[in-house]
Structures are given as structure tokens and as C-alpha cells.
Amino acid sequence: MSSIKIRPITAEEFAPFGELLAPRDQPTKMINAGRCERHHALATVERSGGEAIISIFRSEPVSLPYDCTLLERHPLGSQAFFPLGPDAWLSIVAPDDGGRPGTALAFLVPAGMGVNLRAGVWHGVLTPLDRAADFLVVDREGAGVNLEEVSIAPVTVLP
Numbered sequence: 001m002s003s004i005k006i007r008p009i010t011a012e013e014f015a016p017f018g019e020l021l022a023p024r025d026q027p028t029k030m031i032n033a034g035r036c037e038r039h040h041a042l043a044t045v046e047r048s049g050g051e052a053i054i055s056i057f058r059s060e061p062v063s064l065p066y067d068c069t070l071l072e073r074h075p076l077g078s079q080a081f082f083p084l085g086p087d088a089w090l091s092i093v094a095p096d097d098g099g100r101p102g103t104a105l106a107f108l109v110p111a112g113m114g115v116n117l118r119a120g121v122w123h124g125v126l127t128p129l130d131r132a133a134d135f136l137v138v139d140r141e142g143a144g145v146n147l148e149e150v151s152i153a154p155v156t157v158l159p
């Protein structure tokens with residue numbers, strides 16, 4: 001059984017898999033008579049046909065060490081997760097290696113930050129840490145098979 005250590009997420013390290021969803025250092029523009037910062041277009045919703053939909057995932061947590069045995073991807077659309085609560089959470093992704101996941105990476109996503117997984121990116125299913133949590137999820141619904149799951153040899157995610 002292999003293991004990986006959780007690491008703090010950075011835009012650079014996450015760039016091959018998607019974008020971070022958090023206010024930038026500076027707003028794109030001020031709106032609403034100057035009362036509101038617009039941090040514009042942090043990511044785009046990718047979809048091959050179908051519709052972009054908005055859902056809430058109310059998920060049970062996992063705890064570290066966590067054995068990841070399943071990865072999945074959505075070839076027809078991106079999938080964005082934004083935590084609605086106050087906790088940091090775990091995002092597991094992996095590069096593609098000839099149609100199967102390569103070596104997984106585990107990121108600690110701080111409270112108040114989401115991620116947008118680009119279409120076709122291998123990832124673990126939603127993993128709040130230690131406490132159940134609600135997430136706003138933006139992804140794609142429509143014709144076609146948009147969920148590919150693979151079982152992997154257990155990868156233990158360590159603190």
C-alpha cells in the first residue's frame with residue numbers, strides 16, 4: 001500500500017488539474033456603487049452539451065489517515081466545489097497516465113476556498129475532513145456518460 005502526505009494547495013501546483021476559487025489579492029472591479037468587490041471569472045464551467053447545474057453536496061467526512069481506493073473523472077464537464085462551512089477540506093487529484101490515474105496528490109484546501117476541476121481530471125470523491133460539511137457544486141448534467149470511476153490500489157493519505 002502506497003502513501004502520500006497531504007500538502008497545502010497552491011494555484012501553481014493545482015494548475016494542471018484546475019483552478020482555485022477564492023478572492024484574488026485585488027478585485028477585478030468594484031460594483032454596486034462601490035460597495036462590492038467583484039472577483040470575476042475565477043474559473044469557467046466546461047461542458048460538452050448539456051447544462052451547467054448548481055447543487056449542494058451534504059457530505060459525511062473522512063479522517064486522516066485516509067485510504068483512497070477510488071478515483072473518478074467527468075469527461076464531459078468540469079466540477080467545482082465550494083465549501084459552505086468553516087472547515088478546511090481534502091482534495092485528491094491525479095494526472096492521467098494512459099487512460100488511468102497516475103500518482104495521486106492530496107491537497108489541504110483551506111476554509112473559504114473552493115476548487116474547479118477541469119473536465120476529465122481524475123479526482124477522489126468529495127472529502128470533507130473530520131466534520132460533515134455542505135458544498136456548493138457546479139457541474140454538468142446532460143446526455144452521455146459523464147462519470148468514469150476506477151478502483152485503485154489503496155493510497156493512504158497522511159497528515
Ligand SMILES: NC(=O)N[C@@H](O)C(=O)O
Pocket residue numbers: 072079123124125126147
Ligand atoms: N458523483 C458525484 O456527484 N460526485 C462526485 O463527482 C464527486 O466528485 O464527489
Ligand code: NI
Pocket residue numbers: 072074079123125
Ligand atoms: Ni466528481
